Amino acid sequence: MNDARPLELQVCRHCARVQYPAREVCRDCLGGELERQAVDSAGELLSWCRLHASLEPWFQQRLPWIVVSVRLHAGPVVLAHWSGDEPVIGQTVGVQWTSDHEGRDVLTAQARG
Ligand SMILES: [Zn+2]
Structure with missing residues (x-):
């Protein structure tokens, strides 16, 4: 895995919901105006x-x-995909897009201090 890029996901222009995976419409309001935006890459x-x-x-x-x-x-x-020492449930991690060995976009995560 290489080529790390900031986390961008689909965001609804009407209700601001962030959704993944990408869909044709917003899963909350069924709005059709969705755009890919940078979002907080941290998570649990x-x-x-x-x-x-x-x-x-x-x-x-x-x-x-x-x-x-x-x-x-x-x-x-x-x-x-995980990189680093053995993960711990509940820990804070960072997520980003990377390219896999065949150039496909995949998500990777690692511990965040
Ligand atoms: Zn929406």
Whole structure:
């Protein structure tokens, strides 16, 4: 994972709800004016798991691999790849967009002091 970029997510122009994943309309007010904006990248680590198997050759060479669930302070709950020491439930983490080994946008998270 590389190419870290600030966390931008879809925000409703009508009610200001931040939503993820992106949708055609706002899940609260059904408004259709949504735009991608920078949002607070901090959140609380809700849960995590350590993967010991994968069908993807790239991940097979890097196992075990940790994936976390984070409730962003901006609202949405996201799944993200983890980097760093073993995560602790409840800890404050930072989330950002990065590019995976095939150039796809993925979310990554790490401990935030
Ligand atoms: Zn809305």
